[in-house]
Amino acid sequence: VSSEREFDVVVIGAGPAGEVCAGRLGEHGLDVAIVEQHLVGGECSYYACMPSNALLRPAEALAEARRIPGAAEALTGALDVRAVLERRDEVIHDRDDAAQLPWLEKRGVTVVRGHARLEGERAVRVGDELLRSRRAVVIAVGTEAALPPIPGLREAQPWTNRQSTTAEDVPARLAIIGGGTVGVEMAQAYASFGSAVTVIEAAPRVLLREEEFAGELVCAGLAERGVLVLADTKVTAVRREQPGREVRVELEGRDDVLADEVLAAVGRRTLTSDLGVDALGVEPGRPIPVQDTLQVAGHDWLYAIGDANGRALLTHMGKYQGRIAADRILGRDDARVRPLSDGALSPRVTFTDPQVAAVGHTLASAREAGLRVRCVDVETSASAGGSFYGRGAPGTTRIVVDEDRRVIVGATFVGAEVQDFLHAASIAVVGEVAIDDLWHAIPSFPTRSEVWLKLLEGYGL
Ligand SMILES: Cc1cc2nc3c(=O)[nH]c(=O)nc-3n(C[C@H](O)[C@H](O)[C@H](O)COP(=O)(O)OP(=O)(O)OC[C@H]3O[C@@H](n4cnc5c(N)ncnc54)[C@H](O)[C@@H]3O)c2cc1C
Numbered sequence: 001v002s003s004e005r006e007f008d009v010v011v012i013g014a015g016p017a018g019e020v021c022a023g024r025l026g027e028h029g030l031d032v033a034i035v036e037q038h039l040v041g042g043e044c045s046y047y048a049c050m051p052s053n054a055l056l057r058p059a060e061a062l063a064e065a066r067r068i069p070g071a072a073e074a075l076t077g078a079l080d081v082r083a084v085l086e087r088r089d090e091v092i093h094d095r096d097d098a099a100q101l102p103w104l105e106k107r108g109v110t111v112v113r114g115h116a117r118l119e120g121e122r123a124v125r126v127g128d129e130l131l132r133s134r135r136a137v138v139i140a141v142g143t144e145a146a147l148p149p150i151p152g153l154r155e156a157q158p159w160t161n162r163q164s165t166t167a168e169d170v171p172a173r174l175a176i177i178g179g180g181t182v183g184v185e186m187a188q189a190y191a192s193f194g195s196a197v198t199v200i201e202a203a204p205r206v207l208l209r210e211e212e213f214a215g216e217l218v219c220a221g222l223a224e225r226g227v228l229v230l231a232d233t234k235v236t237a238v239r240r241e242q243p244g245r246e247v248r249v250e251l252e253g254r255d256d257v258l259a260d261e262v263l264a265a266v267g268r269r270t271l272t273s274d275l276g277v278d279a280l281g282v283e284p285g286r287p288i289p290v291q292d293t294l295q296v297a298g299h300d301w302l303y304a305i306g307d308a309n310g311r312a313l314l315t316h317m318g319k320y321q322g323r324i325a326a327d328r329i330l331g332r333d334d335a336r337v338r339p340l341s342d343g344a345l346s347p348r349v350t351f352t353d354p355q356v357a358a359v360g361h362t363l364a365s366a367r368e369a370g371l372r373v374r375c376v377d378v379e380t381s382a383s384a385g386g387s388f389y390g391r392g393a394p395g396t397t398r399i400v401v402d403e404d405r406r407v408i409v410g411a412t413f414v415g416a417e418v419q420d421f422l423h424a425a426s427i428a429v430v431g432e433v434a435i436d437d438l439w440h441a442i443p444s445f446p447t448r449s450e451v452w453l454k455l456l457e458g459y460g461l
Contacts, residue, residue, distance in 0.1 A: 002128045007033045009329060010124045010133040011140055012116040012275070015042020017306025017318030018140030019104065024326035026107030030135070034109055035116040035126050040097040043142050043161075043307075044315045047092075051165035052185055054088040056351050059192035063353050064416060067391045081170060081193045092166070118276035122301050125276075136301050136329045139288060140322070141275060143268035143307040146285075148177070156240035156247050159263040161186075170195055171260035175249045177235055178265035179206030181350045184218055186263060188352045191225040198228045198257045200249065205231050207350060211363065211412045213377075213396045214356040218414075220394065221353050230254065238262060270308055286310075292336040294325045303329070311337075312346040340430050345410075347426045349419045354380075354395050357422040360429040361410030363400050372403045376458035380415030383454065384446035390416030399425075399455050407432045413451075421449065435459065 011022045014036035022034040039046055059079055065071040093099050104111060114126040124131045145160035147153055158177075159167075164186045170193040176183045179201030187197045199206065199222070205215040206229060219229050234252040249257040273284035280296060282288050287310025288296060294309070296302040303325045306318030320341065327335035339345075344365065350356040366373040380386070380395030395415025402409045411425035428438060439461050443449035 002130060004130045004132060005033070006132045006134065007031050007110070008133065008135045009033075009138060010035065010116075010131045010136075011138040012124060013042065013140035013142055013271075013306070013308070014040040014100075014104075014111070015140060015142045015306060015318065016044050016315045017142075017308070017322045018042070018138065019100075020319040020322035021138050021140065021305060021326045022109045023104060023107045024323055025329060026104070026109045028326075028330050030330070032107075032109045033112050033131055034104065035112045035114060035124065035131070037113070037115040039095060039100075040104070040111060041100040043144075045092065045097075045100065046095050047162045047165050049315050051088050051092050052161075052182075052189065053351055054091040055084060055165070055189040056185060056192075058084045058087070059189070060351075060353050060417065064390070067393060067416070068388075079192055084193070085168065088165075095166070115274070117274065118279075121299075133301070136303060136325075138325055138329075139275070139277075139302070139304040139308050140306045140318070141271040141308045143270050143313065145264055146267045146269040147264050148266050150177075150235050151237045152240075153177075153235075153238045153262075153264065156238045156262060157243065158238070159261050161265070163261075164190075164263050164265075172196065173246075173259040173261075174198075175200065175247065175257050175259035175262045176265055177249070177262065178267070179203070179208075179229065179231065180265060180267075181207070181348075183263070183265035184222065184350060184352050186265065187222055187227045187229075188225065191222065191227045196226070197222075198230065198249075198259065200233050200235055200251065200257065201229065201231045202234050203231065207356060209344065209362070209365075210350075210356055210358055211398055211414075213398070214350075214358070214412055214414050217354050217394055217396065218350065218352050218356060230257075268307065268313060270310065272308070292339075292342075293328055294321055294337065295328070311343050314346055314348060317342070317346050338430070340432075345429075347422055349422060351419070354393060354415050355418050356412065356414050357418045358412040359410065359422055359426045360408070361400050362412065363398070363410070366400050366402070366409055371409060373400050373409065374403055374459075375400045376455050378451060378454040378458055380413060380418060380451055381448065383448055383450035385448035385450060388446065389448055390418075397421075397451050397455065399459070401435060401459060405432070406435045408435060408438075418448075421451070424449070424452070436461065 008030040011034040119125040207215040237250040269285040288304035305321040347359040393416035400410035
């Protein structure tokens with residue numbers, strides 16, 4: 001038996017992007033359905049940002065306490081790994097999405113459980129029900145871990161982000177393929193739990209798209225925790241003779257790495273293979289290209305937001321896009337993503353110790369974009385505030401200044417707990433604040449925000 005229901009908007013996928021979009025539409029009185037095949041809250045809430053930060057934060061807090069005389073002496077034990085994993089389970093609500101539902105309910109959004117597939121214009125099939133939309137369909141399906149075509153990898157039953165963020169036990173040896181954000185964060189977490197960790201990265205350094213010093217400082221931090229980072233190294237094969245036995249990771253020109261688990265952290269695949277988007281010319285597993293309005297060209301009723309469009313695989317960017325798509329559906333014709341707030345320029349944080357928090361261009365990407373730029377580098381903690389927080393912790397901060405317009409086009413902070421430094425830089429970059437005006441935005445004494453004074457003095461103001 002097939003039934004039909006009609007809504008103003010149907011959103012496919014209840015991750016952060018879909019939820020924010022549906023919630024905003026509901027707040028403005030539209031009748032909205034959101035379809036979810038797994039857990040309301042998406043990858044972010046259960047298998048990505050939330051659990052990974054829960055795994056990282058306790059060791060980070062310990063490292064900070066160790067830097068502070070008086071507090072350091074009070075640390076008499078080691079990290080309590082069991083308690084960390086229990087706290088992680090609490091953060092991900094034991095993978096039960098009940099706590100996530102009231103937010104949608106309050107906004108009048110109808111949650112439909114099941115796998116959604118487009119079936120022609122403004123129609124979405126979920127099992128034997130057809131959901132018709134009067135105004136728009138929003139695709140917010142997100143991504144899953146990509147498995148590179150390395151012989152034996154799939155058969156070796158590798159961990160993806162899902163296992164690494166929800167594991168109940170800590171492997172004695174963990175090999176990680178990929179030195180991007182996920183790879184280095186998981187290396188840091190598992191090293192702090194006592195695993196012997198090896199990171200294998202094909203590129204010459206980890207965090208390739210960030211400033212070179214960022215990758216170097218993160219590498220040094222990992223090495224201090226006993227992590228072996230093999231850069232410029234290709235994996236040629238992975239073998240696990242029997243399930244549950246050790247894995248052998250074969251490398252080009254180097255000795256094999258033996259481990260108990262191998263984590264594939266080499267990028268993401270869009271969940272487009274069974275979505276009915278083939279008619280749009282989208283290859284399965286590839287992102288759905290959209291215009292700056294987040295609409296699919298030639299199909300004004302169809303939007304793709306969040307990881308699904310491949311522009312910036314970050315929760316806050318998906319939420320941003322969710323708000324913009326909602327505004328557009330609500331009739332605000334000027335709603336569109338701005339070039340300075342999108343794609344590779346998006347604000348981004350790697351939660352290692354030291355952390356890397358960056359927005360806008362790196363020096364290299366600014367030059368590639370044809371900008372005439374100059375950079376200023378200072379030590380992140382070389383301020384009075386630095387003697388109380390992140391004391392003596394290594395770190396460099398860089399701003400990249402467009403010399404023609406005298407505005408900051410990029411900033412990278414590397415140091416202990418610098419994540420909340422980033423937003424000031426985002427405001428300067430997106431607002432195109434003149435560097436001469438920044439001189440009059442005065443950081444409090446003694447806070448580590450005085451790094452801004454050093455940067456401006458370094459620039460010559
Ligand atoms: C280990 C890890 C750590 C990360 N840490 C951070 C971080 O600290 N900060 C940050 O900003 N980003 C982080 N990210 C990235 C972040 O998780 C994603 O950018 C974010 O989850 C994308 O949100 P989304 O709503 O687009 O998709 P998702 O969160 O993937 O949600 C999509 C939802 O759609 C559902 N779905 C898919 N297909 C269908 C279908 N056909 N029918 C019905 N439902 C469907 C899925 O079940 C899922 O619930 C991390 C990623 C990983 C892997």
